[in-house]
Amino acid sequence: MMRTADLVSSASRALRSNPLxxxxxxxxxxxxVASVVAMVALGSGAQAMVERSIASLGSNLLIVVPGxxxxxxxxxxxxxxxxxxxxxxxxxxxxxxxxxxxxxxSQRSGAQIVxxxxxxxxxxxxxxxSYLLARDWDVAQGxxxxxxxxxxxxxxxxxxxxxxxxxxxxxxxxxxxxRINGGSYEVIGVLTSKGQSGFGMDQxxxxxxxxxxxxxxxxxxxxxxxxxSQISVKAGSEGELNxxxxxxxxxxxxxxxxxxxxxxxxxxQNLSSITETAAQTTQVxxxxxxxxxxxxxxxxxxxxxxxxxxSVTERTREIGLRKALGARQSxxxxxxxxxxxxxxxxxxxxxxxxxxxxxWAMTSLFNLPLVISPQNALMAIAFSGLVxxxxxxxxxxxxxKLDPIEALRRE
Amino acid sequence: xxATLIEANNLVKLYQMGDETVHALxxxxxxxxxxxxxxxxxxxxxxxxxxxxxxGGLDTPTSGRIVIDGADIAExxxxxxxxxRNKTIGFIFxxxxxxxxxxxxxxxxxxxxxxxxxxxERRERAAELLHRVGLGxxxxxxxxQLSGGQQQRVAIARALAGRPALVLADExxxxxxxxxxxxxxxxxxxxxxxxxxxVIVTHDHExxxxxxxxxxxxxxxxxxxxxxxxxxx
Ligand SMILES: Nc1ncnc2c1ncn2[C@@H]1O[C@H](COP(=O)(O)OP(=O)(O)O)[C@@H](O)[C@H]1O
Ligand SMILES: [Mg+2]
Numbered sequence: 102m103m104r105t106a107d108l109v110s111s112a113s114r115a116l117r118s119n120p121l122x123x124x125x126x127x128x129x130x131x132x133x134v135a136s137v138v139a140m141v142a143l144g145s146g147a148q149a150m151v152e153r154s155i156a157s158l159g160s161n162l163l164i165v166v167p168g169x170x171x172x173x174x175x176x177x178x179x180x181x182x183x184x185x186x187x188x189x190x191x192x193x194x195x196x197x198x199x200x201x202x203x204x205x206x207s208q209r210s211g212a213q214i215v216x217x218x219x220x221x222x223x224x225x226x227x228x229x230x231s232y233l234l235a236r237d238w239d240v241a242q243g244x245x246x247x248x249x250x251x252x253x254x255x256x257x258x259x260x261x262x263x264x265x266x267x268x269x270x271x272x273x274x275x276x277x278x279x280r281i282n283g284g285s286y287e288v289i290g291v292l293t294s295k296g297q298s299g300f301g302m303d304q305x306x307x308x309x310x311x312x313x314x315x316x317x318x319x320x321x322x323x324x325x326x327x328x329x330s331q332i333s334v335k336a337g338s339e340g341e342l343n344x345x346x347x348x349x350x351x352x353x354x355x356x357x358x359x360x361x362x363x364x365x366x367x368x369x370q371n372l373s374s375i376t377e378t379a380a381q382t383t384q385v386x387x388x389x390x391x392x393x394x395x396x397x398x399x400x401x402x403x404x405x406x407x408x409x410x411x412s413v414t415e416r417t418r419e420i421g422l423r424k425a426l427g428a429r430q431s432x433x434x435x436x437x438x439x440x441x442x443x444x445x446x447x448x449x450x451x452x453x454x455x456x457x458x459x460x461w462a463m464t465s466l467f468n469l470p471l472v473i474s475p476q477n478a479l480m481a482i483a484f485s486g487l488v489x490x491x492x493x494x495x496x497x498x499x500x501x502k503l504d505p506i507e508a509l510r511r512e
Numbered sequence: 513x514x515a516t517l518i519e520a521n522n523l524v525k526l527y528q529m530g531d532e533t534v535h536a537l538x539x540x541x542x543x544x545x546x547x548x549x550x551x552x553x554x555x556x557x558x559x560x561x562x563x564x565x566x567x568g569g570l571d572t573p574t575s576g577r578i579v580i581d582g583a584d585i586a587e588x589x590x591x592x593x594x595x596x597r598n599k600t601i602g603f604i605f606x607x608x609x610x611x612x613x614x615x616x617x618x619x620x621x622x623x624x625x626x627x628x629x630x631x632x633e634r635r636e637r638a639a640e641l642l643h644r645v646g647l648g649x650x651x652x653x654x655x656x657q658l659s660g661g662q663q664q665r666v667a668i669a670r671a672l673a674g675r676p677a678l679v680l681a682d683e684x685x686x687x688x689x690x691x692x693x694x695x696x697x698x699x700x701x702x703x704x705x706x707x708x709x710x711v712i713v714t715h716d717h718e719x720x721x722x723x724x725x726x727x728x729x730x731x732x733x734x735x736x737x738x739x740x741x742x743x744x745x
Contacts, residue, residue: 427626
């Protein structure tokens with residue numbers, strides 16, 4: 102019985118006796134693993150970026166908007182006018198549902214802002230204080246308005262980071278006055294930056310004001326006083342989100358007296374399912390890239406098999422001799438398998454290093470986050486080892502089965 | 513320990529060559545006591561190599577029974593045969609068959625690696641054996657740095673590494689000039705006088721004359737089996 106240490110030294114000795122050939126044989130696996138690692142890292146980077154930007158909208162979030170789901174063309178709800186179907190009472194009722202952490206009705210309006218001698222066109226969102234919690238948002242500077250300021254329709258605003266930067270580049274915005282649609286408002290806070298949303302919109306290009314203020318003073322009197330353009334609903338946990346979505350839908354159908362079979366006059370968007378879909382899409386993309394690269398790994402495996410077969414033929418006499426001296430079939434099998442696995446594992450590790458370097462170069466080029474999970478790295482190594490086992494098996498088996506008499510007779 | 517090392521009874525080895533059956537061995541019986549030193553001679557094609565392969569556990573007879581050192585060769589599994597070759601047999605070949613990448617010392621260690629002997633122990637034993645065959649100063653040399661006679665000495669040391677019950681040599685002097693051949697034969701005689709059982713296959717009657725006993729084969733049969741008077745004890 103051969104000792105493992107002797108097996109290893111005997112295999113490594115055989116590989117070192119022909120270093121150029123060993124290196125060229127491993128090269129196939131090196132390229133294969135490097136491209137798999139780089140492609141998967143690139144795909145994961147893209148995936149992480151998509152997930153991150155969608156998650157920035159808020160976690161565990163349902164967004165209720167007026168109008169029916171648009172599917173297969175533009176098909177709005179009948180009767181309801183499609184616009185003013187959500188009310189403050191709807192929001193309050195939703196707040197009573199089980200598992201709701203925060204509910205925030207809001208009214209969106211566009212407006213021209215003048216401040217500090219500058220003009221800026223942006224969205225004005227009339228919100229309640231619970232909006233921050235619902236949207237996982239926070240103030241970076243100053244403060245947010247409270248319940249009583251909201252009720253009293255105070256003329257205060259909190260700026261998104263973009264607006265603050267554009268209008269108050271050189272001054273502290275807190276305490277400044279700005280004019281919206283002719284009225285004047287005091288800036289009391291600036292929000293933290295959220296960056297772009299998954300849909301490419303700058304989320305920081307916004308001004309938040311008390312909901313009542315927006316309803317009464319900004320969005321105009323043509324609308325009913327108690328309607329809102331959106332209700333944000335935050336669930337306590339992601340697990341509750343799907344159930345809560347159903348509860349919200351049932352509640353609103355009941356409140357809006359929509360009969361079975363009729364279309365809803367509202368839509369509940371589940372951000373986590375949107376995130377999931379987007380993540381799945383990029384993941385499929387990642388697997389596709391990885392799969393294509395894996396083909397080159399297979400080609401590397403075939404290269405190993407080819408060279409191992411050549412090696413068995415060249416070393417026929419040696420194998421015969423080893424058998425005559427007492428090597429068992431399993432000893433020969435192990436030695437040749439180990440040579441193949443060593444080649445492919447070494448190739449795998451070098452390939453991993455090159456792949457990481459390549460991924461780093463590409464992600465910094467495309468400005469993506471560099472995502473290399475230890476599992477993926479381990480998988481690349483394990484896979485390259487597997488390639489060695491699979492493609493080394495046949496040559497090793499051929500070597501083990503050689504008839505020693507025939508082999509010794511060979512020149 | 514039994515006095516008889518090899519007991520061969522009516523050995524037959526057939527080879528099928530297309531429609532023709534070749535009787536490489538056609539009913540061969542003989543026995544070899546421990547400590548014997550014998551030569552198997554005969555013209556080419558007489559069955560010497562076939563006999564050698566069976567004695568060495570590289571091949572099994574088509575029929576008949578052969579027991580070596582208490583082991584019935586036909587009964588052994590592939591794995592047991594490997595162990596038998598490792599422990600019971602020491603092979604010496606006409607063309608030395610040293611591994612060119614290994615030093616003399618490592619070549620001698622090789623069978624002990626398959627025997628699972630620990631590195632320190634096998635290195636010591638290999639060095640001791642190389643001293644014994646007169647190569648104590650050349651242990652680190654590669655085979656290509658050694659003369660033919662020196663290479664065969666390394667091969668002899670390697671054959672002795674597993675303390676074999678039987679040393680088998682196939683034309684051990686065939687690739688050497690006559691003086692070197694005589695030195696190798698002298699080494700065999702010395703080993704035999706120290707107790708080794710040796711069987712040499714040769715077509716050279718001068719080589720056969722250096723042994724104690726000559727078994728002559730022809731067409732798969734033993735045609736004569738006699739003690740060599742001049743050397744007989
Ligand atoms: N593998 C084989 N296949 C077919 N015939 C063989 C084989 N090995 C040996 N023979 C035949 O068996 C006979 C004995 O051969 P061998 O033992 O090599 O004789 P020697 O070694 O005395 O020259 C010869 O006729 C040879 O052709
Ligand atoms: Mg022969």
